[in-house]
Amino acid sequence: MSTIIDQNLVARHNGQLQANLHADYDALAGVLSRRGVDIETLTVHAQQFAVALPSWGAGTGGTRFARFPGKGEPRNVFEKLDDCAVIHQLTRATPGISLHFPWDRTDDPKALREQAESHGLYFDAVNSNTFQDQQGQEHSYKYGSLTAQSAATRAQAVQHNIDCIELGRALGSKALTVWIGDGANFPGQHNLRGSLERYLDSMRSIYAALPDDWQVFIEHKLFEPAFYATTIADWGTSFACAQQLGPKAKCLVDLGHHAPNTNIEMIVARLAQFGKLGGFHFNDSKYGDDDLDSGSINPFQLFLVFNELADAAQREGASFKTANMLDQSHNVTDPIESLMSSAVEVQRAYVQAALVDRAALRGHQEANDVLQAAQTLKQAFRTDVSPILAMARQRSGGAIDPVGAYRAAGYREQAAVARPARAGASSSGIV
Numbered sequence: 001m002s003t004i005i006d007q008n009l010v011a012r013h014n015g016q017l018q019a020n021l022h023a024d025y026d027a028l029a030g031v032l033s034r035r036g037v038d039i040e041t042l043t044v045h046a047q048q049f050a051v052a053l054p055s056w057g058a059g060t061g062g063t064r065f066a067r068f069p070g071k072g073e074p075r076n077v078f079e080k081l082d083d084c085a086v087i088h089q090l091t092r093a094t095p096g097i098s099l100h101f102p103w104d105r106t107d108d109p110k111a112l113r114e115q116a117e118s119h120g121l122y123f124d125a126v127n128s129n130t131f132q133d134q135q136g137q138e139h140s141y142k143y144g145s146l147t148a149q150s151a152a153t154r155a156q157a158v159q160h161n162i163d164c165i166e167l168g169r170a171l172g173s174k175a176l177t178v179w180i181g182d183g184a185n186f187p188g189q190h191n192l193r194g195s196l197e198r199y200l201d202s203m204r205s206i207y208a209a210l211p212d213d214w215q216v217f218i219e220h221k222l223f224e225p226a227f228y229a230t231t232i233a234d235w236g237t238s239f240a241c242a243q244q245l246g247p248k249a250k251c252l253v254d255l256g257h258h259a260p261n262t263n264i265e266m267i268v269a270r271l272a273q274f275g276k277l278g279g280f281h282f283n284d285s286k287y288g289d290d291d292l293d294s295g296s297i298n299p300f301q302l303f304l305v306f307n308e309l310a311d312a313a314q315r316e317g318a319s320f321k322t323a324n325m326l327d328q329s330h331n332v333t334d335p336i337e338s339l340m341s342s343a344v345e346v347q348r349a350y351v352q353a354a355l356v357d358r359a360a361l362r363g364h365q366e367a368n369d370v371l372q373a374a375q376t377l378k379q380a381f382r383t384d385v386s387p388i389l390a391m392a393r394q395r396s397g398g399a400i401d402p403v404g405a406y407r408a409a410g411y412r413e414q415a416a417v418a419r420p421a422r423a424g425a426s427s428s429g430i431v
Helices: 006-036 040-048 079-093 109-118 151-171 192-208 237-243 264-273 299-319 336-356 358-366 370-382 388-395 403-410 411-418
Strands: 096-098 176-177 217-218 250-254 275-280 323-326
Touching: 006 040, 006 388, 040 275, 040 299, 040 388, 079 109, 079 217, 079 336, 079 403, 109 151, 109 388, 151 370, 176 192, 192 237, 192 403, 217 237, 237 250, 250 264, 264 275, 264 299, 275 299, 299 336, 299 358, 336 370, 336 388, 336 403, 336 411, 358 370, 358 411, 388 403, 403 411
Parallel strands: 176 217, 217 250, 250 275, 275 323
Antiparallel strands: none
């Protein structure tokens, strides 16, 4: 496997931190041993964790007011892949890449797949885009795509999704994520029931084009850009549509796509219970769909989501799997640093959830011992598993301190030289 950053530099950086890591790891091992937990088992568990990277997250994001480009931004999908390779090299937790079409469209998917494989990467779910008009397209999505009143516009949107499937097949992907911004900004703008009927009719055509071993993930969002009534606004609508479409259709949960203070972990439990939980777009939120770094605002909620996933895995066994991806907009930070930090935070919640004493929790629940049930969860959440995460990275060939190693390597400065800014060249970031 080829690496972007000199592995000798990573080894030297690790060497400077080795003694402290072992001291912290041994101390934590003692704490966990007194609880009857083997730290080595948890470290192996951490090494098994993986979360996919969004190709668009490698670039600087922005808002509807402004976008402030960063230095050395990737200008095409091949340069995005290089940045993603750096993240995986240092964290050893992000082997999957999720592409977005037409942003990441390439006329040479074979070369792109070979580049990914050379870095030990693979392509996760591909994403379609019918929430923007693209240059040269015949019909506008201003008033809807899969739900448009115009049959020709709907057919164009359906065909784009089918094209995404075909390109995804060439790259080795196994899933399509569909998010639409369709809806209404005014009461009476469209018939609320009719728009969902048109959506389902369009999705049936997309579903029919799925290969046998593929899935389609339906992503819901409370609002924006449809501020009065979004067609796929909540998990209930997503679930109903997935049920209508068939077993290859699942629901995707983006942590920022809900009203503030929504009980997302309960949504996760419900979808898992009925076999329709497809996966996640991990990020964090303060007000709405902020796309902030994972774990930066509400790490306890992230932990509670993984607590439900751990419960589902215990119930369902090896058959229970979800497609996990980061989905963030990095407006004021280096995107590589933010994605590395977020991958670590999601991995942290994954390991903390494995620390929950499920037998004790079940006993407290059955005895209606409310306080002790809550404290059982809190004990796992309060445990600082940083030494486990660092040890897992090192043993897998990554960096004890990913951000520190990245900065020491000077990758961003080198990218700024190799990728001079050109107007319209960047295909990165979310606006």
